Amino acid sequence: MSKRTCLICQNSMPPADSGRYCYLHRQLYDSLTAEYAAVKETSKRSNISWKQFLSEKYSDPSLPKELGNVVKLELEIS
Incomplete structure (x- = not known):
């Protein structure tokens, strides 16, 4: 069985x-999806759309680095 690792x-x-x-x-990620649902x-x-929401979040200069990493990866996946 292979070890699973965080993608970030x-x-x-x-x-x-x-x-x-x-x-x-x-x-x-959970806080991001909760915010998306509220929006x-x-x-x-x-x-x-999820992708549009993520794009708007990613363009926010005040986005914390770790959350930005999640947003960036989700943008690449979607």
């Missing part, structure tokens, strides 16, 4: 973990 920091993850991220980056609930932004 390369830290090893438990074998049972089927995600892409370690605990820290998973928490950041989609507003009537003016209900049609925003």
